[in-house]
Amino acid sequence: MEDAKAIRTRLNAEDRSKLDEYLESIRSIERRIEMAGKEETVEGWRPTLEQPNMPRPKDGLPREIPRHMQLMLDLVVMAFQMDKTRIATCMLNNDLSQMNFGFLKDVKGSLHLDLTHNGKDPALEAMYLKTNQFHVEQFVYMLDRMKSIQEGDGTLLDHSMLLFCSNLFDGDRHQADEMPMILAGKGGGTLQTGRVLDYMQQPEEERRACNLYLSLMERMGLQTNRFGDADRPLKWL
Secondary structure, rough: OOOHHHHHHHHOHHHHHHHHHHHHHHHHHHHHHHHHHHHHOOOOOOOOOOOOOOOOOOOOOOOHHHHHHHHHHHHHHHHHHHOOOOOOOOOOOOOOOOOOOOEEEEEEEEEEHHHHHHOHHHHHHHHHHHHHHHHHHHHHHHHHHHOOOOOEEEEOOOOOEEOOOOOEEEOOOOEEEOOOOOOOOHHHHHOOOOOOOOOOOOOOHOOOHHHHHHHHHHHHOOOOOOOOEEEOOOOOO
């Protein structure tokens, strides 16, 4: 509009009329789009939820850990459905968690001191495995929720990318050079699913976690030459 006003003073009457006609045609289209939006007749992508589809959680946190975790995941899914955010992170347990997983059968002791640092004790390792399985089950719960929600020509999961990971492979040895990660969702058709990719034989600079993050950024339309300690996206992804 500023450019149009600046040039208008330098035009003759006939050209000013043409300019005004051009600007009015653009404004007419804008009005039609605004009206279609108000009447909800605009085609194309729209959030699948206009209003929350679950009751507001009560004040305070649920005492039952499984219910608390699923509540957090339900809120994330609903936020995606309503287009309130495009990115969310959820840490089910922090690094030094002393949480007791006694709600799991035959699991005793705190997650960090007793189960993570288990000294390869078979009994403790078996309990630690159950805590990991519990966390994977929460991830599957979220995937199933998103897979059941239709969105346009696919599902909410089809149009998303979900990364499930940990910051250590072996907490007892603080080993972080072999990191299993699960990447779910099709990223709007940019990700091929149903594969197991082994990067252990690749040079270190080719298999860092930040290589993966760069790859995901590319699929989100963000072009950057470097992230963390990586300067190239992950191959084969």
